[in-house]
Amino acid sequence: MNEPLHRVWVYLEATPLLGLAVTLLAYLAGDALYRRLRLNPLANPVLVAVLLVSAFLWITGLDYRRYFDGAQFIHVMLGPATVALAFPLYRNLAAVRRSGIAIAAAITAGSLTAAASAVVVAWAMGAGGTTLRSLAPKSVTTPIAMGIAEQIGGNPSLTAVLVILTGIMGAVMGTIVLDAMGIRDWRARGLAVGTTAHGIGTARALQVNPVAGAFAGLAMGLNGLATAILLPVLLALLD
Amino acid sequence: MLPAITLLIVLQLVGEVIARGLALPVPGPVIGLVLLLVGLMVRGARGHPPPPALEDTAQGLLRHLSLLFVPAGVGVTTLLATLREDGPAILVALAVSAVATIVVTALVMRALAPSPDAGEEGRAGDASR
Numbered sequence A: 001m002n003e004p005l006h007r008v009w010v011y012l013e014a015t016p017l018l019g020l021a022v023t024l025l026a027y028l029a030g031d032a033l034y035r036r037l038r039l040n041p042l043a044n045p046v047l048v049a050v051l052l053v054s055a056f057l058w059i060t061g062l063d064y065r066r067y068f069d070g071a072q073f074i075h076v077m078l079g080p081a082t083v084a085l086a087f088p089l090y091r092n093l094a095a096v097r098r099s100g101i102a103i104a105a106a107i108t109a110g111s112l113t114a115a116a117s118a119v120v121v122a123w124a125m126g127a128g129g130t131t132l133r134s135l136a137p138k139s140v141t142t143p144i145a146m147g148i149a150e151q152i153g154g155n156p157s158l159t160a161v162l163v164i165l166t167g168i169m170g171a172v173m174g175t176i177v178l179d180a181m182g183i184r185d186w187r188a189r190g191l192a193v194g195t196t197a198h199g200i201g202t203a204r205a206l207q208v209n210p211v212a213g214a215f216a217g218l219a220m221g222l223n224g225l226a227t228a229i230l231l232p233v234l235l236a237l238l239d
Numbered sequence B: 001m002l003p004a005i006t007l008l009i010v011l012q013l014v015g016e017v018i019a020r021g022l023a024l025p026v027p028g029p030v031i032g033l034v035l036l037l038v039g040l041m042v043r044g045a046r047g048h049p050p051p052p053a054l055e056d057t058a059q060g061l062l063r064h065l066s067l068l069f070v071p072a073g074v075g076v077t078t079l080l081a082t083l084r085e086d087g088p089a090i091l092v093a094l095a096v097s098a099v100a101t102i103v104v105t106a107l108v109m110r111a112l113a114p115s116p117d118a119g120e121e122g123r124a125g126d127a128s129r
Helices: A003-014 A016-036 A045-060 A064-075 A078-084 A086-091 A093-098 A100-124 A129-135 A142-152 A156-181 A186-208 A210-238 B002-021 B028-045 B052-063 B065-083 B087-112
Strands: none
Touching: A016 A045, A016 A064, A016 B065, A045 A064, A045 A156, A045 B065, A064 B065, A078 A086, A078 B002, A078 B028, A078 B052, A078 B065, A086 A093, A086 A210, A086 B028, A086 B052, A093 A100, A093 A210, A100 A129, A100 A186, A100 A210, A100 B087, A129 A142, A129 A156, A129 B087, A142 A156, A142 A210, A156 A186, A156 B065, A156 B087, A186 A210, A186 B052, A186 B065, A186 B087, A210 B028, B002 B028, B002 B052, B052 B065, B065 B087
């Protein structure tokens, strides 16, 4: 290989700056495309950025661990960003209080539907026991989902993958399904997307409408709680 | 901005400590969210609005919430091989379940909380969709 070029790559491969820069550039490109297409759900910026970074890793042969050395500085901000969801919630507190019971019922129904429908479909298609148990908590935000998977005998790292796939699918399909159903109430739209697609759905909802964003964030938190409580109990009853 | 970021991080940390200390099934950041919400409500009850610098930082972070999922999402593409065994069943189950969950959640909410026609919620910051 060309000597100076090789020297540069040896540096780049080792520096966390590369993973950080690649992630930011891929996201900015994905976000620009998303805005250009007027927030078309099919151009979900998480999906586009993930595909761009993955292509980069594949072409350069850069190891995921080396990539994550840099990308972790972005990943770690997920926690503080979750705390920040208190703001949209606070700004819509009156609307949340007015329909507290409806919200609790909708999220509980959604939580049970998410777990039951996924497990039944996968079981009917012949998936094994560990896969089914890893699948059950997939609509919940990653840290809760991995904890539940471990508790009920699933594979936490498989669950982490399923959580992200669910988030992207839900964020992409949410608008399409809700439009087809004729649901115009931003509260119901936000709850549906937050219950189905946790943080990735919430990220989209926040960009589309502030009320939808607040209700999505609320649904993400409450669905995590509902699933963590209900799922182990349900499985204990089935066993 | 720095005090605001610090507060968000400290609230998450306190949340993590509470979650572990009390062995709660809730992740630390969600407890941090509740703590911040309670703080905002207490301030609000005393007639103080949220600190603008804190709100700007929080909303700024949320504006690019999608960015924060990219590193984990890239991890998924490197793990797709692990799906090989039950791959088709998993993908179909995820898609069917996503649609079913969206439909059920939205229908229950619509049935129990009729949309306030032309209510202020529907109007707030009305976007293109």
